[in-house]
Amino acid sequence: MEAKVEAQPAVRAKAPVVPERKVGAVPAEQELKMKATNVNLWYGEKQALFDVNLEMYDKSVTALIGPSGCGKSTFLRCLDRMNDVIDGCRVEGDIRLDGEDVYAPRVDPVQLRARVGMVFQKPNPFPKSIFENVAYAPRIHGLARSKADLAEIVERSLTKAGLFEEVKDRLEEPGTGLSGGQQQRLCIARAISVNPEVLLMDEPCSALDPIATAKIETLMDELRENLCIVIVTHSMQQAARVSQRTAFFHLGKLVEVDETSKMFTNPTDQRTQDYVTGRFG
Amino acid sequence: MSDAQAISPAPTVDWNSDQARRRLRRRYAADRRLQAYGIMAIALAVGLLGVLVTSLISTGYPAFVQTKVDLPIYIDPSEVDAEDPAKGKYRSMVRAALEKAVPGIPEDQLRDVGKILTSDAPYIVRDYVVDHPDTIGTTITLPIAVSDPFDQLHKGVIPKEVDALTWSQVHYFERLKNRGVVVEQDGLTSLKLDVYVDPTKVEAGDFAAIARDSLQAYLPTVHDTALFAMLADDAPDAIAKRVAEDPSIIGKTVQILFPVSPPVAELAEGKTPKVLNPRFAPEQIKAFDVMEKDGLIRTPFNWELFFNADSRFPERAGLAGAITGSFFALIVCFLLSFPIGIAAAVYLEEFAPKNRFTDLIEVNINNLAAVPSVVFGLLGLAVFLGFFGLPRSAPLVGGMVLSLMTLPTIIIATRAALKAVPPSIREAALGVGASKHQVMIHHVLPLALPGILTGTIIGMAQALGETAPLLLIGMNAFIPSVENMGLLEPATSLPTQIFSWADSPERGFVSRTSAAILVLLGFLVIMNIIAITLRQMFQRKW
Numbered sequence: 027m028e029a030k031v032e033a034q035p036a037v038r039a040k041a042p043v044v045p046e047r048k049v050g051a052v053p054a055e056q057e058l059k060m061k062a063t064n065v066n067l068w069y070g071e072k073q074a075l076f077d078v079n080l081e082m083y084d085k086s087v088t089a090l091i092g093p094s095g096c097g098k099s100t101f102l103r104c105l106d107r108m109n110d111v112i113d114g115c116r117v118e119g120d121i122r123l124d125g126e127d128v129y130a131p132r133v134d135p136v137q138l139r140a141r142v143g144m145v146f147q148k149p150n151p152f153p154k155s156i157f158e159n160v161a162y163a164p165r166i167h168g169l170a171r172s173k174a175d176l177a178e179i180v181e182r183s184l185t186k187a188g189l190f191e192e193v194k195d196r197l198e199e200p201g202t203g204l205s206g207g208q209q210q211r212l213c214i215a216r217a218i219s220v221n222p223e224v225l226l227m228d229e230p231c232s233a234l235d236p237i238a239t240a241k242i243e244t245l246m247d248e249l250r251e252n253l254c255i256v257i258v259t260h261s262m263q264q265a266a267r268v269s270q271r272t273a274f275f276h277l278g279k280l281v282e283v284d285e286t287s288k289m290f291t292n293p294t295d296q297r298t299q300d301y302v303t304g305r306f307g
Numbered sequence: 308m309s310d311a312q313a314i315s316p317a318p319t320v321d322w323n324s325d326q327a328r329r330r331l332r333r334r335y336a337a338d339r340r341l342q343a344y345g346i347m348a349i350a351l352a353v354g355l356l357g358v359l360v361t362s363l364i365s366t367g368y369p370a371f372v373q374t375k376v377d378l379p380i381y382i383d384p385s386e387v388d389a390e391d392p393a394k395g396k397y398r399s400m401v402r403a404a405l406e407k408a409v410p411g412i413p414e415d416q417l418r419d420v421g422k423i424l425t426s427d428a429p430y431i432v433r434d435y436v437v438d439h440p441d442t443i444g445t446t447i448t449l450p451i452a453v454s455d456p457f458d459q460l461h462k463g464v465i466p467k468e469v470d471a472l473t474w475s476q477v478h479y480f481e482r483l484k485n486r487g488v489v490v491e492q493d494g495l496t497s498l499k500l501d502v503y504v505d506p507t508k509v510e511a512g513d514f515a516a517i518a519r520d521s522l523q524a525y526l527p528t529v530h531d532t533a534l535f536a537m538l539a540d541d542a543p544d545a546i547a548k549r550v551a552e553d554p555s556i557i558g559k560t561v562q563i564l565f566p567v568s569p570p571v572a573e574l575a576e577g578k579t580p581k582v583l584n585p586r587f588a589p590e591q592i593k594a595f596d597v598m599e600k601d602g603l604i605r606t607p608f609n610w611e612l613f614f615n616a617d618s619r620f621p622e623r624a625g626l627a628g629a630i631t632g633s634f635f636a637l638i639v640c641f642l643l644s645f646p647i648g649i650a651a652a653v654y655l656e657e658f659a660p661k662n663r664f665t666d667l668i669e670v671n672i673n674n675l676a677a678v679p680s681v682v683f684g685l686l687g688l689a690v691f692l693g694f695f696g697l698p699r700s701a702p703l704v705g706g707m708v709l710s711l712m713t714l715p716t717i718i719i720a721t722r723a724a725l726k727a728v729p730p731s732i733r734e735a736a737l738g739v740g741a742s743k744h745q746v747m748i749h750h751v752l753p754l755a756l757p758g759i760l761t762g763t764i765i766g767m768a769q770a771l772g773e774t775a776p777l778l779l780i781g782m783n784a785f786i787p788s789v790e791n792m793g794l795l796e797p798a799t800s801l802p803t804q805i806f807s808w809a810d811s812p813e814r815g816f817v818s819r820t821s822a823a824i825l826v827l828l829g830f831l832v833i834m835n836i837i838a839i840t841l842r843q844m845f846q847r848k849w
Contacts (some may be wrong), residue, residue: 108737113661140740150731152750162749163739216739 056083059254060105060224065119067100067109074100078119078280080273082224087246087255089269089286091262093301096275098258102226105256106142107135123224140167143217147229149209151201151216156193159201159212160184163220179219187215188245207238214245218253225249227257231264243268262302266290274298363828367821373609373622374461375450376424376598380404382436384444392436392443397429401451408603409594416590423595425452425622450605452622455815456586457595461604465814467592471570471580476533479526480574486525489575490564496575497564498538500525502546506558509550514543518565539566612822616786617804621815624808626823628786632702632798633771633830636782639706639794640713640770645763647710648717649752655718656725657747676715683711684776692780700781700797708776713766720762724755757842764838768831774802783807801827 060082067075075097082088090098100109107128109115121128128138140163151159160180161170170176180197184190189211193204201212210230217225227246231239246255246268259265265272266286273283274297282295293299300306321327380400387395402421406412412420425431428451435449436442452458459465472480483489483498490499502521508514519535526534542565549556549563570580583589598604615625651672659665687708691697697704728751736746752759777783783803792798799807801823808820 106738108734111733111737136740136742138740139738144734144738146731146734146738148731150729150735152732152735153754162736163741166739166741166745166749213735216735220740 056086058082059084059124060256061120061122062101062104063120063122065101065104065117065121067097067104067118068114068116069112070114074278075104076279078275080280080283082254082256083271084223084254085250085252086270087250087257087268089265089272090256090258090275091260091265091272091301092275092281093306094260097278098273098275099228101275102228102256102258105224105226106139106144108139108144110135140220141222142224142226143220143222145210145213145217145225145227145230148233149206149213151204151209151212153200153202155198156184156201156204156212157197160215160219163216167220169220183215183219184212186218186249187211188241188248189215205238207234207241210234210238210242211245214242214249218249222253224254224256227255229258229260232260239264262290262304274301276301360828363821363825367818367825369462369464370612370815370818370822371609372462372606373611374453374458374604374606376408376453377448377603377605378404378408378424378451379446379448380432381407381446382432382443387436387443389440389443392440393433395433395436397432397436401428401432405594408601409597412590412594416588419588419591420594423453423457423591423598425454425620427452427618427620427623450607452611453595453604455621455813457591458622459814460584460587460595461599461606464818465584465586467584467587468581469584471582472537472574473533475531476537476571477574479529479531479534479537480571482526488525491575492564496567496572498522498567499562499564501560502563503560504546504550504557509557514546514550517546518543521563522565537568537571539568542566612819613826616789617799617807618787621811621813621819624816624819626801626804626826627789628792629799629801629804629823630826631789631792632705632782632786633800633802635702635792635794635798636705636709636777636800637767637771639703640709641763641767643707643710644713644717644766648714648763649721649759651714652718652721652725653747653752656722657743657751672715672718676719679775680712680773681775681779683708684779686711687776688779698795698797700784700799701795702782702792702798702800703794704780705777705782705798705800708780709770709773712773712776713763713770716766716769717759717763720766721755721759724758724762725751727758728754753845757845760841760845761838764834764841768834771830771834772802772827774806777803778806801830 058081062078062080062082065075065078066073078097078101080088080101090102092098103109104117104121105128109117117129123138123141127133128142152162154162157180160183161176164170164176164179170179181190181194184193189208192208193199193212201209204212210233214225214230231242234242243264246257249255257265257269269286271283272286272289274281274289274293274295276297282289282293282298284293289298290302293302378401381404383396383400383403386400387397401424402417405421405424406417409420431451432449435447439447453461456465460467480489488498488500490497500521501524502517503524505517505520508516518538522535522538523529545563545565549561567575570582573580583592595604611623611625613625613630614627615623616628618624655665655669655672659668687704691704691707692699697707732750732754733746736750741749777800782798782800783806784797784799785807786792786797786799805820805823805827808816808823
């Protein structure tokens, strides 16, 4: 049953730039992780994305903002080819992970999704135990050679997700019995259990209360040390708090992308200005 | 928003005006009406179900007990070979036992009295002795079922005595009474009739015809020989006597008193005349009463209804063959339709491309569920029996035909269950890099399993009750023993057994048919309980 897929060891070439431990701070030098060039997307006849060009850097958080239906979630789902399973969805353009085309025929989408993890809007733990939730992905990808290995991975992932202390005594209880914020952190633990290089987060806090949101935001900041994070959010404050770069989508087009501080203080485009100041959307 | 000023302000509503109150009343009335319709519909459905079950139980319950005689039988060593106990004169031993239990039966009545016991009685004794050879030379007391008429008599289904006069005879008597021809004389009831003494008939000596003609003259519109049976057998003699006394009355009309038959005389006294039920001989009833008085007659629970196979004699017929046959057929049906159904549903729901061809398949599967089962029977007959030459009447073929019927149900139920699994679970699994089949097998199928099982068991329950396709492939064989039953041997099934019992003329099969239906319903209830239990067992929340 175990898929014989060796997880891609996280390639961290060159001397890593130590990010400043200041929320919202932009590292001085950045390494390109994912690059989307001229991405067009159709749902059947309807075009949802128009020539999107975006660069996402390692060890930083890129926030995608924009009004509902502007295509930011759609774009996010292109990055790990989750749109493949949607009937009538067609993607054109070039999306590269470490310079490698993720839509190339020889790329296995299943393997890709192990390298590019995803966290969804609504917490969606499997209806299994907390342990099983985290252990599932390492197991199907053959990351653990023994039970002890697996337990270690589970503990590490839960610790990274800041959940281990809360659930260590009840790992066998169903993951669905946790609170909403805990469930979402469990989903993050699940996503990082296979050491992905990129973590996509689709409005991860929209179903959570402010306290749980704060925990997840802190978590994101910690995770960014080793990861490229792309987050879709409706909350401008959140984008400002957690991201280093922000991209503004409108009507399926990427309007503007820049460093977060610049986007929120001095955007180039009028539409961005209107949106971040709350004049529309 | 500057547009807001263009919109006129909303009209103020007076919630206490008459109009508002009327609207409120109407809304409440509509609510109540809707509820009342629902309650009426449910009451109707429950009522009809109650009628069905009540009528089944009331006709079926006698079949759950069986009248038996505890007959002490001496196993005569001179008539049974200890080496080969299967060959013995058991018939005469049973007869001897009966003679001993009811002494004084005339020789010529012995055969009739023997019919109290089931015709299988010698074989019951034989089977017992074969199983217990050490009983040879001893007297054993075996409960032996009584034959169907006596079973029915003992259970009170058919009466020992029946009305001697028909309803129309009673009516004729009333009319004669109104005409004033019924007279009481010397404690005897007679009919005082005007008789035309027909010379030609007197010459022929046919006084009975004269009596008939005179009675007919009083009720000219009645053409019924039962009318004449109301006269005593010796009624014509009264005319003969008068003619002998006074030959001058020939050719004239005179008044003659005719004696009436004994039941009519009883009726005249205000009683309801009864005679022995013509099904029974008087000696049989006497012997039966003797055995009953001696406490030999018992009505224990009828285990044979479940452990015996079919028989020509209702008192010996049971459902074991039918239950075994249904069981085999359902096993085959399950083994075929469960994996095929799930595989088809998973493919159609999860993997098949959406195009015209798959649409066509989908429509056809949905239509298959609505195809009359007899058509599947014909298909089975033509393909499985005709083309592949599989054996007739076999549970294997029965199960295959039933699986044709169950498949659409299972496929539809499985697809519904798969659809009901929330997409977030699929996304979660895909998101951590599970392949399509891993998503399916690890996450979606376990969550859909309760729904799949429920659909399957409901499909199987449907198949259990299906009659027509099994009749067409001949799965209504007469199975007198369960010993040789197998997948390829002829068999019968519960519904076809019900069908053939319902067709049988013996009175005992009436209650047995209802009892068999109750057994079938019992199995259906059990299967549904299993479905509910499984669903609750596997149900997981997310």
